Structure formats: C-alpha cells, structure tokens
Amino acid sequence: MAEEALRECEEKYRMLLDEVQDYAIFMLDPQGMVVSWNAGAERIKGYRGEQIIGHNFSCFFPVEDIKRGRPEEILRMATASGRHEYQGMRVRKDGSRFLAHIVFIALRDPTGNLRGFSEISRDLSETKESGEKYRGLLEAAPDAMVVVNQSGEIVLLNLQAEKQFGYHRDELVGQKVKNIIPEGFAERLLADGLRSAEDALAQQMGTGIELTGRRKNGSDFPIEIMLSPLESAEGILVTAAIRDISVRKRSEEHLVKTVGELKRSNDELQQFAYVASHDLQEPLRMVASYTQLLAKRYKGRLDSDADEFIAYAVDGSTRMQGLIQDLLAYSRAGTVGTPLREISSENALKEALTNLRATIEESDAVVTHDSLPAITTDGMQLAQVFQNLVGNAIKYRSAKVPNVHVSAAKNGGNEWIFSVRDNGLGIDPQYFERIFVLFQRLHGRETFKGTGIGLAICKKMLERLGGRIWVESQPEKGSTFYFALPERDAK
Ligand code: ADP
DSSP states (O other): HHHHHHHHHHHHHHHHHHHOOEEEEEEEOOBBBBEEEEHHHHHHHOOHHHHHSBBBGGGGGGGHHTTHHHOOOHHHHHHHHHHOOOOOEEEOOOOOOOEEOOOOEEEEEEEOEEEEEEEEEGGGGSTTTTTTHHHHHHHHHHSEEEOOOOEEEEEEEEHHHHHTTTOOOHHHHHSSGGSSSSSSSSHHSSSOTTTTHHHHHHHHHSSEEEEEOOOTTSSSEEEEEEEEEEEEETTTEEEEEEEEEEHHHHHHHHHHHHHHHHHHHHHHHHHHHHHHHHHHHHHHHHHHHHHHHHHHHHHHOOHHHHHHHHHHHHHHHHHHHHHHHHHHHHHHHOOOOOEEEEEHHHHHHHHHHHHTTHHHHHHEHHHHHHHOOEEEOOHHHHHHHHHHHHHHHHTOOOOOOEEEEEEEEEESEEEEEEEEESSOOOOOGTTGGGGGGGGOOOOOTTTTTOSSSSSHHHHHHHTTTEEEEEEEEEEEEEEEEEEEEOOOOOO
C-alpha cells in the first residue's frame, strides 16, 4: 500500500510539473544527461521529451560557452554548493538564442550520494519588462535600439539595429555588445572602484555619446548613442538608442572644408586688392603728374576744347588716386594693425581731431565729447574710426553750424558703446545697412566728394577688433553712429 501510495504521489507530482508551461523543469543525471522533461521545457526549448532524453544538457548552451567548458563548470558549482543560480544565454532546438534565468539544484540520496540535478529555467525575453509590449515599443523607434545587461550582453534589439549592423537578430542576442560597438560602450556599463553601477550610468544617461559602430562585414561607421536605464526583475538593463551619424559627419566635414576654401579665396582676394591698388599707384602717379604738367604748360596755348579735355583728365586722375589710396587703406584695415594694448580712447579722438583740424576750422564745426574710457584695443585704428565718423559728421552737414558730440557708455554686457552724434543731413532708414558697404554712397560726387569707402573701412576695422557698427538717424534730424568694442584684459 505504501509503495502504491508513493507511486501515486510521484505520478501526481509528474503531472503537476507537466502542467507548468512557464518554466522548463527537468532532471539531469550526474553526468548531465537529460532524464526527464516537462511541457514548459518542450515549449521553451523546442525539443519533445523523446528527442532530448538521454542527450547531454550542454546542447542548450551557445557554442562559445561549450568551448569554455561552461556546462561542466556549472555542474561542478551546483555539486559544490547544492544550488547554482545564474542568468545566461540559452539555445533553442532551432538554433535561436534567448536569455534565461536558471537554477540548478543538486539531488542527493539520504546517504549523501549525488543522484543528479534538477534544472528550473525561465525565458526572460518572455517576462513582462522585456515582453511583447516593450518589443513593440522598440520596433516603433526610428533609431537602432539595443538592450544590454550589466555584463555587456545584448538582450534585445529592434529591426533598425539588425539593419544598421547587418546582422540577423539571433546572431546578436546573447553576444557581447563589444562586437558591434568595440569601444566605449561596455566600459560605460561597468562600475569602477569609485562609483556604483547606478552612478556610472546616471552620468551617461540622456547625453549623446559619439562612438564607432562595427557592422558584421567589419566596416565601421560613426554613431551617437543615448543610454537609458531599465529596471527589470533581472537587475538594471540599459537601453541604447543608436543613431548612424555618417551623413551628419560628412556634412560637418564638408562645411569645415567649404569654410576653409572660402577663407582661402577671401584671403586671396584681399591679397589681390592690396597688390592691385599698391601696384596701380605708381603708373597712376605718372599719369597724374604728366596731365598736371600738360595743364600747367599748355593752358591757353591750344584751343578751349583742349583746355577742357586736359582739365577732365587731371580731375579723373586725381580722383582715381584718392580711390586707390582708400582701397589700399581698406585692404589693410582687416589685416595690418598694431597689437592690442590698453590705450586712452580720448587720446585716439584727439589724434583724429588734430588730423581734421583744417576741416573743422573751415566749417566752424563744434566738436565736443564726454570723458572717454581707457580700453584695450588698437589705438591707431580707433583713431581712424573716429576720424572717418567725425569727418562724415562734418561733411554731411545741413545748413546749420555742424555740431558733433562723442560719448561712450558701458552696456549690460562687457562692451563699450561709443557714439558720434551730429546735427547734419540725416539718413533715410532704408539706407542704414547700405552705407557700410564698399563704394555705396547716398550723394553724388558733385554734391559731396568721396569714394564710399570710409564706413566700409570702419566696419572692417571694428570687426577685426571684435566690435560692430550701426547707425540711428532720421532725415534732417541728424545721425548718431554707434560702435561697440569688447572690454578685454590687456595682454
Ligand atoms: P564717403 O563719405 O566717401 O561717401 P562713407 O563710406 O564714409 O563714404 O559714407 C557712405 C555714405 O554714407 C556717404 O556717401 C553718405 O551718403 C552717408 N553718410 C555717412 N556719414 C553720414 C552722416 N554723418 N550723415 C549723413 N550721411 C552720412
């Protein structure tokens, strides 16, 4: 009766195990041969009982684990401590891999002899956190997504990741993430002596890290990855969104190249303008002096037409000399200059006014100024800017006696804003930008002499000094030219 009861009990127990679908539960003999198999094992691993009973359990392991002797090692550990629990990759009958949570228990008879082992395992890719819902979410993402565990093994990935890295999903699950991102990723998952895993991760989360991805065919491509933690029953997993940034990298490189080319061609142009205006001076001087000589010697000795023609030639050559001198000054403005040092901007203004003395006296202009600051800049160029602006303020005067006032104030940032205010003709707002462009003038040569280069020179010099220039004005109400210069430490 007792034997009958025992058999019944065993039978019930077997039936109970057989009903379990979510866990693979089976037994091994001391050598690792499968001796029993339940429905869960069949479902999860894909073998029917008769196909697997009598075979060694090592066929559930990936080849690289078998090579390392993992199956034997696990049995050794279970034998030694009675129980061994771990997470690892398993292989189904069809060769596909999955991450499993596995418990081995050593079975002993009452005298302590090892009778075998029982294995209870669960397919983690089926658990709630990494189940279908999460998988669906991954597939919807536009980037390649890879979920990695703390030992740097790929647990899950989406279609984009398969495409980007050129692998089939099954080839990657269970593999080290190092295989597809050789450097910089796995290292980030590891805690070092100073930080816990969470701290190490927290530091990386949410910021884009630029690394290199490696495709199955061995080719590399630039990637940007974003990490985010995923708490799961199996510990912290890390979801990595991986973006192929080859296109962005290429356009960045293209941009750098184009900017370089632009700078080169701009430098060449500058050089050309300088050389041209410099070399034109000499022949022009010859033309000018000989036409002047003609005018002096032959005035009244030829006919009146000839006198008129010679006068035009003299006027033209003088104007061209002025233009070439201004052009030369313009091409020098952005390059040549004295080193920046602390100077008195008031002295720079005084120097400008000395150069303008004749103009000031001749026009009875009144030029006043507030006290002006010491500033670290190029004093010569600052004087030149003042000279152009005050010169214009007097030149473009109205019928009133010209009144010019210069002042300076610090703005909210680290800048000095200088202003040159006049009571002259004023400027229509539509021309506020244009007047700073080379050769652009609002007045004819007959009304006001000039080449249209002065303000372009100011702009170039100020930009070289890290500043900017602009104007506020109304026709007939006068103009105020402003320029800003950065405050910097003397070098
Ligand atoms: P230029 O004085 O040789 O013509 P600028 O570059 O110095 O060249 O000035 C460009 C134009 O801006 C001038 O032709 C003039 O029409 C206008 N302009 C400059 N300064 C003033 C001013 N203070 N008041 C009115 N118009 C001005």
